[in-house]
Amino acid sequence: MLSNRFVVKIPDGLAPEQAAPLLCAGLTVYSPLKSFGLVKSGLKGGILGLGGVGHMGVKIAKAMGHHVTVISSSDKKREEAMEHLGADAYVVSSDADQMAAAIDTLDYIIDTVPVFHPMEPYLSLLKVDGKLIITGVINEPMQFVTPAIMLGRKSIIGTFIGSMEEAQEMLEFCKEKGLTSMIEMVEMDYVNQAMERLERNDVRYRFVVDVARSKL
Structure with a gap:
């Protein structure tokens, strides 16, 4: 018998075709923001990678009142990020000048990239006590030098989807804020x-x- 512990209520007015991807991509970004105390307005967040999870990261973080920077390997998604998703800033990670200008500016980065990539360039963008939140599944060992996290008390944190309670909260939040995937x-x-x-x-x-x- 199916337990109601594993059932969520789709809020009235939220289409089923929207609820389905929100329960994946939406929850993947909502859960760490909630769990790690990153829900207050005024925070500065980074979204590394603009795909299925990343685009919901921009929307949810903006709805929480955050200043959101999209970080991508090329300039080709700038218009999408800024004009369609409402990001506040866009940084091309392969551009040394843009990365240098963003050093020590972010409270957190949600890293959605599912392939191996170096950690140090993104850790340098974090403020003191900043958090690099890993959501992408990478089947290779991560590499970074320890001063990258020691200097500034920075954290690398893993997260995977979220709880049933967070799933229900996230659906209600998205309905209230008018967020869709x-x-x-x-x-x-x-x-x-x-x-x-x-x-x-x-x-x-x-x-x-x-x-x-x-x-x-």
């Missing part, structure tokens, strides 16, 4: 093409399978 609805007969597009990183930012309309 950017999705593309597809039917079952398109799943193979969708998987191929996922491999090419060709989706903004989540596929949702419309089972009801699918010809099964």
Whole structure:
């Protein structure tokens, strides 16, 4: 028998196709912000990587009243971040001048990048007691020199999805703030093409399978 401990109520007015990706990407960023005491307004946060999790990170952090900087490896997502998602700043991590200008400016960074990357450049962007929050699954050992965290009492913290209580809170928060995930609805007969597009990183930012309309 299914226990109600593993069920959340979708708030009235929140479409099911929105609730589904929020329970993944939305919760992944909401949970660490809540758990690590990063919900008060006025904080300065960084979102490293602008994908399915990253774009919700921008939206949720902005809704909490944070100044949000998107950090990306190239300039190609600047317009998306600034004009469509409402980020306050955009830093290209491969641009030494932009990275230098951002040193010691952020209270936290949510790192959504799921492939190996160096830690030191991003740790340098954190203020004293800043937190680098890892959400991407990386199957290689992380590498950093210890002074990168010792100088400034910085932390590297891991997080994975969130609790059932946080899931319900997050849905209510997103409904209250009018937050939605950017999705593309597809039917079952398109799943193979969708998987191929996922491999090419060709989706903004989540596929949702419309089972009801699918010809099964």
